[in-house]
Amino acid sequence: VADAEHLEEVTRWILEALDSVVAFGHVQSRIRADHDPVAIFPAARAPLRRLVNFTALAFLTVDEQSDFVMVDCDPAPARTLLERDIEAAIERGLFAGAVNGHRPLTIRSQRPGHTLVLHSLVAGSRVVGMFVGLVRDSDSTLSPAASNLLSLILFSTAQAFENATLYHRVQLEAQGLEESVRRRTGDLQRAYEELSRTKDLLVQAQKIEAIGRLAGGIAHDFNNLLTVITGHTQILKEIIAPGDRLARHVEAIGQTASRAAGLTRQLLAFSRKQILQPKELDPNDVVRRMELMLSRLIGENIELVTACDPLVGWARVDQSQLEQVIVNLAVNARDAMPGGGRLAIATSNVELDAAFVRGHPGSREGACVKLEVRDTGVGMDASVQAHLFEPFFTTKGVGQGTGLGLATVYGIVKQSGGYIAVESEPGHGTCVSIYLPRIARSAAPTAAPADAAGAPHGAGTILVVEDEEQVRLLAAEMLEMSGYQVLLAAHGAAALQLLEHHDGPIDLVVTDVVMPQIGGRQLAQQLERVRPGTPVLFVSGYPDDAFGSAEFAIPDAAFLPKPFTATDLARQVKTLLERQPS
Ligand SMILES: Nc1ncnc2c1ncn2[C@@H]1O[C@H](COP(=O)(O)OP(=O)(O)OP(=O)(O)O)[C@@H](O)[C@H]1O
Numbered sequence: 001v002a003d004a005e006h007l008e009e010v011t012r013w014i015l016e017a018l019d020s021v022v023a024f025g026h027v028q029s030r031i032r033a034d035h036d037p038v039a040i041f042p043a044a045r046a047p048l049r050r051l052v053n054f055t056a057l058a059f060l061t062v063d064e065q066s067d068f069v070m071v072d073c074d075p076a077p078a079r080t081l082l083e084r085d086i087e088a089a090i091e092r093g094l095f096a097g098a099v100n101g102h103r104p105l106t107i108r109s110q111r112p113g114h115t116l117v118l119h120s121l122v123a124g125s126r127v128v129g130m131f132v133g134l135v136r137d138s139d140s141t142l143s144p145a146a147s148n149l150l151s152l153i154l155f156s157t158a159q160a161f162e163n164a165t166l167y168h169r170v171q172l173e174a175q176g177l178e179e180s181v182r183r184r185t186g187d188l189q190r191a192y193e194e195l196s197r198t199k200d201l202l203v204q205a206q207k208i209e210a211i212g213r214l215a216g217g218i219a220h221d222f223n224n225l226l227t228v229i230t231g232h233t234q235i236l237k238e239i240i241a242p243g244d245r246l247a248r249h250v251e252a253i254g255q256t257a258s259r260a261a262g263l264t265r266q267l268l269a270f271s272r273k274q275i276l277q278p279k280e281l282d283p284n285d286v287v288r289r290m291e292l293m294l295s296r297l298i299g300e301n302i303e304l305v306t307a308c309d310p311l312v313g314w315a316r317v318d319q320s321q322l323e324q325v326i327v328n329l330a331v332n333a334r335d336a337m338p339g340g341g342r343l344a345i346a347t348s349n350v351e352l353d354a355a356f357v358r359g360h361p362g363s364r365e366g367a368c369v370k371l372e373v374r375d376t377g378v379g380m381d382a383s384v385q386a387h388l389f390e391p392f393f394t395t396k397g398v399g400q401g402t403g404l405g406l407a408t409v410y411g412i413v414k415q416s417g418g419y420i421a422v423e424s425e426p427g428h429g430t431c432v433s434i435y436l437p438r439i440a441r442s443a444a445p446t447a448a449p450a451d452a453a454g455a456p457h458g459a460g461t462i463l464v465v466e467d468e469e470q471v472r473l474l475a476a477e478m479l480e481m482s483g484y485q486v487l488l489a490a491h492g493a494a495a496l497q498l499l500e501h502h503d504g505p506i507d508l509v510v511t512d513v514v515m516p517q518i519g520g521r522q523l524a525q526q527l528e529r530v531r532p533g534t535p536v537l538f539v540s541g542y543p544d545d546a547f548g549s550a551e552f553a554i555p556d557a558a559f560l561p562k563p564f565t566a567t568d569l570a571r572q573v574k575t576l577l578e579r580q581p582s
């Protein structure tokens, strides 16, 4: 019978223990739901209150400095009282005992008629906090079972608290990781886009380069043919009487040949094989002198605005080529603004840095003069921009554009050591920027070349060395017409033989630059040995032949570009002969 009462008590304990465990399931799930460690303490209070009739209870956690800090107290006004109890327990060394005990420790409270229950919160082997509960003396006897249950609940509380803290930390770290992964991915994406853009530009530049070489080669050979055609046409013109009915045909041949020469010149300009006469000039000067002509060219419904930086540096370029660049760009702009608009030409100083060069393959770091030609026209889409500089690329109708404008511009700019960039968007106009290496302003005025008309006559013996038979014969004929005696050699070796064994004087040598085995330069060197002081006139279709090699640069006065006319040849021969001290 006595045991019946005992049995009832045991049953009650078991039910309460189950209750506590279930309640703790809720605590755990709450932690996961709010990720909030603080939510654990109110949740733990319920089973604790059911177990013992606490009048007040509080939780302390261990902060970073290993101090115990009260983080939860219920009811709140009891806080000071509990803190005073803890102070007293610390002073008596009981708090430290409770920290290490892992079992409930009951001591007298500061509050009369009350007992204080201390219990450590242990997670694993670490004390993560303390529990403090206040009970009336009448309720203070804890049976061993209640004491075990209290330990169990507090142990779970500590565990839940530790888990929540860890969970929180892991989450923060994961967030940081996510953020840095996102950042890295963004960086990588940008770098990749930059790279593929640069690659596209590079491929485009290489393509233009290849087309340039091809066009240059064709134009070079074509020049030899044109030299022969125009030369013979000129000779025919002089033979045929003005009234002759053949004169009309000869005239037509001459005109067609000179048109072909014009086209070849454009191709040569594109392939950078043009004979340039670079000089130091003020780009503002060039723009200003062209203003009137440009405004006529673009018509009345397009406004021309120039913005020349007065401090802009100088550039070393061929003036007429630079003018051609500006005209070509202005004409393109005009064609892009059929309904009127604005054409703005500006000059400025810019410094191209490593970042610019990286984004603009083909450009070079350094001080530049920038010439900008901007229009408010129809603009271009990406597919047009991709082919812009290719010769014969045009979107204009038959007879309206040859597609050589920008190819020429490209060649001139490149040959002058510069860089060209185009920015455009359909409907938003186009801006072409040309960067030319900047040089210090020069004070020396640039002299205009003197000009005289008519093929001059002269006397003397001239040796013509040229591997192309037609050109050789033509040159001979031209020189004979001007009164000279002519010796011919088909290659360098034959010329040397003649120079060594010819009895009479040889007053001048006209030679092609590029010939198999012994070239023009080598021949000139040998000539110094055999007949020192004999002047040489070099003839070539490639400017590089004149300016290319540093060890033997051909002086300006001694170079005649192909195709040439009888007048060109005779004039230059006479100049060289007259320079000779007789
Ligand atoms: N400022 C511009 N605005 C819009 N499109 C342009 C501009 N400049 C050039 N283009 C486009 O680029 C193409 C090629 O220009 P490019 O000057 O090389 O040849 P073209 O003007 O067609 O003929 P050409 O100059 O030989 O008479 C043009 O047909 C046009 O489609």
Ligand SMILES: [Mg+2]
Residues within 6 Å of the ligand: 328, 331, 332, 401, 404, 405, 406
């Ligand atoms: Mg054009």
